[in-house]
Amino acid sequence: MKSEQTDGNKEMIAFGFMNIIGSFTSCYLTTGPFSKTAVNFNAGCRTAMSNVVMGFCMMLTLLFLAPLFRYTPLVALSAIIMSAMLGLINYDEMIHLFKVDKFDFVICMAAFLGVSFISMDVGLMLSVGLALLRALLYVARPAACKLGKIPNSSLYRDTEQYPGSTPIQGVLVLQLGSPIYFANSTYIRERVLRYIKEEQGVSDSKTDIIEHLLLDLSGVSSIDMTGIETFLELRRILDSKGIKLSIVNPRIEVLEKMTLAKFTDAIGKESFYLTIEDAVQNCRFSLHSSKTTMEESLNDQNVV
Structure with a gap:
């Protein structure tokens, strides 16, 4: 979101270590969903220390404030997530993608619609499947x-x-x-x-x-x-x-x-x-x- 270069392998290694260590203490599964990333970014966080603060606040909430959120409507929680996720959608980039490469646009829309209306697994499988299909077509029909x-x-x-x-x-x-x-x-x-x-x-x-x-x-x-x-x-x-x-x-x-x-x-x-x-x-x-x-x-x- 900040046009910064990130190493996805390091993130996967970090998630793996956290889940391995957390499994010894019955810790909840550690992931990195886009919704939390969007909320974190829109809140103005700039460094990885924000994750430590967020984790500490989450621990306090689960230990002492969880009963207060018991009657919070799911619609309100969904609205918070949706408002944060809308900031992740780059409409100009999608239009640019449509002009440059129609097949890339189809892969993008397959992932977006699949995740939005079916499930994350289906959306990812659709996009990965289409990407593999295009790669096979390029290889089978070389220039x-x-x-x-x-x-x-x-x-x-x-x-x-x-x-x-x-x-x-x-x-x-x-x-x-x-x-x-x-x-x-x-x-x-x-x-x-x-x-x-x-x-x-x-x-x-x-x-x-x-x-x-x-x-x-x-x-x-x-x-x-x-x-x-x-x-x-x-x-x-x-x-x-x-x-x-x-x-x-x-x-x-x-x-x-x-x-x-x-x-x-x-x-x-x-x-x-x-x-x-x-x-x-x-x-x-x-x-x-x-x-x-x-x-x-x-x-x-x-x-x-």
Whole structure:
């Protein structure tokens, strides 16, 4: 509420110690409800010493003043709690959340409505469940984009984000941006093949067909055996199409697993590059060499 940084782990450790020690004296369960926090904040408390004072006053109330509160209407107590809780609701932040991320707003409202009208457990389970669902969707549908070269530079960026970037003739550069494992490996394979199909469908010239596929793995933090097998299967599919697969800038963890799985031996160590520019230059040299060889063979046939 004061925009202060707090360590939730320390609070949980403190609650745990209090409940462990209190269990030896039949102490009531110690928690940190929002209602008491709101009342404490609205009363003008500034330090943790306020909790000691509040606890001492609560002890005196339970020991000596409890009979006086026996006939206090629950409506009055509810009104006190509600008036304190209203100060915790940040309407501007909710509106801002709705404008920025609709799914985050849905999670927020699920927690708020669930806690308000059902129970705290249901509200928390709804919000946590929706958050986990979104995380699974992000992981199962990882980001992938086609890269093009920025004119007059050696930089390669997303062609959708930078429309001025130009694709490389005969070379398709794709960037993967998430861990690759069993849950998303099939999607990645289909996504890569879809990119190739789209590129070959756009091009009408036989000289612009895709002959090299570069996969930038700089954003892939980890990979499992299923992901490596997916790359092997992708390589077999590409070989049948006459497309050479190359890997660019894999992280050390990914490269170690590929080496142990003998993936580097399968596609050749010469198919690994440090930068996209190095890989593109090598692909251009390969394309130029194959084109020259083809022209020479055609000339020989014409002479004959």
